[in-house]
Each structure stands twice: as structure tokens, then as C-alpha cells.
Amino acid sequence: MSTIIAGRFDQQAGVEEARAELLRAGFSEEQVTSFYVNPPGQHDLTPVGGDEIESPGAEHSRHGLAQGGVAGGVVGAALGTAGIPVLGPVGPLVGAMVGAHIGDLAGSLSEMDDDGGSGNTAGLPYRRSGMLLAILADDPDAEDRAIRLLRALHAQDIERAQGTIANGDWEDFNPLQPPSLVDMH
Structure with missing residues (x-):
């Protein structure tokens, strides 16, 4: 060398x-x-x-995904229950599914590493x-x-x-x- x-x-x-x-x-x-x-x-x-099999920060976003999905599902089911007169007995199920998806997105985005898009989480040049x-x-x-x-x-x-x-x-x-x-x- x-x-x-x-x-x-x-x-x-x-x-x-x-x-x-x-x-x-x-x-x-x-x-x-x-x-x-x-x-x-x-x-x-x-x-x-790409550079890696898994994107840097994906571990953190999966953690947020799980938390956001559960929270969104609970809130969605509660709102869906209020919609029983319109949606019938499937209201809580539809509400839970929609809420879980919205919660997944919000949770994963909130947990992503902020590295300026470089994939560099160690602060190195x-x-x-x-x-x-x-x-x-x-x-x-x-x-x-x-x-x-x-x-x-x-x-x-x-x-x-x-x-x-x-x-x-x-x-x-x-x-x-x-x-x-x-x-x-």
C-alpha cells in the first residue's frame, strides 16, 4: 500500500x-x-x-412503527366505535385498521435517525x-x-x-x- x-x-x-x-x-x-x-x-x-442490506436507522423506525401502530389501533378502534351508527358493527375494525396504519407512519417517522440523509450516524466526515x-x-x-x-x-x-x-x-x-x-x- x-x-x-x-x-x-x-x-x-x-x-x-x-x-x-x-x-x-x-x-x-x-x-x-x-x-x-x-x-x-x-x-x-x-x-x-445500495450500500447496506438495511438502511441506517431502520432499527429505530421499526421500534416506532410498533409503538405507533398499537397506539393508532387503540385510538382508531375507539373512534370506529363512535361510527357504529354509520358503519355498523365493522366500525371499530375499520377504525382500528386505519388508525394502526396512520400510527405506523407517525411512529416510524418520529423514530428515524436525523443524519442529514448521509447514513452517517457516527458523526464522522x-x-x-x-x-x-x-x-x-x-x-x-x-x-x-x-x-x-x-x-x-x-x-x-x-x-x-x-x-x-x-x-x-x-x-x-x-x-x-x-x-x-x-x-x-
Whole structure:
């Protein structure tokens, strides 16, 4: 494994300009790679798509689902009982079913984790989507040059990682691994 310096760009044109500058600065074509990073939750890492088999926070929403369904069913049955003159003997049953569904929805929504949609419940920095340009930096001087160039070219979220770039591909890139952002001072 080697040190990799990477920066995110919003546009392909920015990546192409940065790649050209890195090659002019002495980095070889084999040391530089670029690719698009999907938004959190859309990395297609499981057989059914997405990043995880179950969405983060689903455990909490199931808990709220059960509580909301029971409470909604009781309230709905009570209201359905009042509707016996209109609905007949099925009033409490219809009321309980409708109330349970409304309670399920309210309960699950109230228990969901508020993580800004990132799936990141640990409060760690997460990798934002966009074009990622990564440079294999095999020594401290190469690291410094890559960081300076990415800063000058307005790369965002410049990070340092350990990994392998071979044949123009960051082979062990993990989109779910929180980035180790480089101090921008």
C-alpha cells in the first residue's frame, strides 16, 4: 500500500485540467486516476443495490412503527366505535385498521435517525459525491506537490489515504470509508 492524495471536483472539466497539471508537474499517467463517487447510499455494494442490506436507522423506525401502530389501533378502534351508527358493527375494525396504519407512519417517522440523509450516524466526515481525482504519492515530496496542486486547482475535500493505484485504477477504494481530510491551512 502507498499514500494516495485525492481531491473532489464538481465538474469533469476540473478533473481534466487538474490531470493535465499533475502530468506537467512530473506525475506519470499510471500515478493518476479519476472516477465518479456516487452519493451516500447509492454505491451498489449489495446484491439488491445500495450500500447496506438495511438502511441506517431502520432499527429505530421499526421500534416506532410498533409503538405507533398499537397506539393508532387503540385510538382508531375507539373512534370506529363512535361510527357504529354509520358503519355498523365493522366500525371499530375499520377504525382500528386505519388508525394502526396512520400510527405506523407517525411512529416510524418520529423514530428515524436525523443524519442529514448521509447514513452517517457516527458523526464522522463522509465522502461527498462528485469526481474524485487520486494521485499515487510515493514520497513526502510527491504528497506535498499533489496537495499544493489540488489546492491551487480548487479541489474540494482533499484527503490522504492508504491504497493501491494500478493500471489507472484505485483498486482498493472504499466509498464508505470516511475520508481523512488534509488540513487546508
